[in-house]
Amino acid sequence: MSGRVAGKVALITGAGSGIGRATAIRLAEEGAEVVVTSQTAANVEETRRLAAEASAREVIARTLDIADRSSVDLVVAEVVEQFGHIDILSNNAGIELVHGPSVVETTDEEWERVFRVNMTGTFYVCRAAVPHMPSGSSIVNMASINSFIAWENDAVYTATKGALLQFTRSLALELAPKAIRANAVCPGVIDTPLTDLFLDAADDPGALRRDYEAASPLLRMGTAREVANCVVFLASDEATFITGSALIVDGGTTAR
């Protein structure tokens, strides 16, 4: 299958690495006009290059911290000026505290920073983009299995992902009359640079990697591309009756 989102305009945040980057590449491969953002200039430039190479089409890259409201508004305005509208909004930008503080150890700054990026920033992007999304468009927010279950020493991330799922459901109800769909993808443990940071920080990286793999009955981590496939599906006209849903892509981790 190819060309499933042909000609659609897609804005992808958090596209500098991992799931966001894979999503940018997959959407470009499937024919979308792609605009990618990340807060790290070098990363988003590399994604631009990869997505352009995979699709033989021009891809636009912008550096963006989604927690900065005025920058969000500027980038959305720029996309609208260029293309007139946005058909696909793929929100992936998110952070997690790699040193894994307990609730008691979490500082004000850490708590607020994670909420500002994962939840408030996503809200900023949605709020800015929605008025420019026509009937038939699709929002896909990158939530997590942490929207449903908790890990130890990951409270703030877990809280933001729970919030993000409920935000997505609320958005789905509000946007349904305009025939705009909003859904969440909820990945389990995925082999990404973010996961590598956790492995690098572990006392015994090999043991942690085995734990990550054993979390799924498929006995492996998922790939970023496998998650990106879910975003493409939800963004496409294959999913016209899916809204307010959580698509769990976790290799069975939460089935038990």
Add this chain to the structure above:
Amino acid sequence: MPMPDTVAIVTGASQGIGHAIAQRLVDDGVRLCLVAAPNDEEQLRTVAADLDAIFLASDVGDPTTADRAVEMTLERYGRLDWLASNAGIAYFEEALDAPLEHFDHTMHVNVRGMYLMTIAAARHMAKGSGGSIVCTASTASFAGEEQQAIYNISKGAVAQLTRSLALDLAQHGIRVNAVAPGWVHTPATRQIVADPGEWSKHRSRIPLDRPAEPAEIASVVRFLLSDEASYLTGSIVVADGGLTAGFRFTDWEAVQNPDGPRTPSVFGGNS
């Protein structure tokens, strides 16, 4: 005939969602064995001829049906990759009016039938290079809905069948997922959807303000069956137009579309 790359069994294929799944898979080049109840034999024969598929009109709750379907598939095509375990029935009635026969019949088809078909297909898939199974669950797998207590009980079981078999079959390279449709425009729901008094109660709870067309459920099944969904197992994908994403009061006006009239577009697209 050349050996096909992908072969699937679809149960409940004579009408509604099952028919749409079969149509979609054939459109994508998949060869099919179709199963439906003996009562639907004539319709099944027509669908099978139309889709160049083999078929079996037999009760899915009877263990020989599943084995026979797998056997026929292997004889004809030499392989079995996918199963869309879709056959299901529903009675719409007040809980206190429902005879025990309706309970037994619903469990026989929706639970026992789905279990038998899934196990028989998986038993073959486990011997080879694995496979992919998609069950048809329902929003009734998660939420109660009036006048269908027995159906809801059976679909709750389908959700647990999906999760549990996903765990046991992962080691054999078999993924098991489900689609959970809300209201779909099918022969089974036609009477309710056509009755304005009945339908308005349900419609007011659907944010997209319409039932799904069967093809919109078939496209979800197609995704879950395919390698695009290679890291999904034990997942139940809700395709309900937003029905279970939130709660609203039953007189909630689902759509206030200033651009068009409401009534004539009930069954159409959402544009």
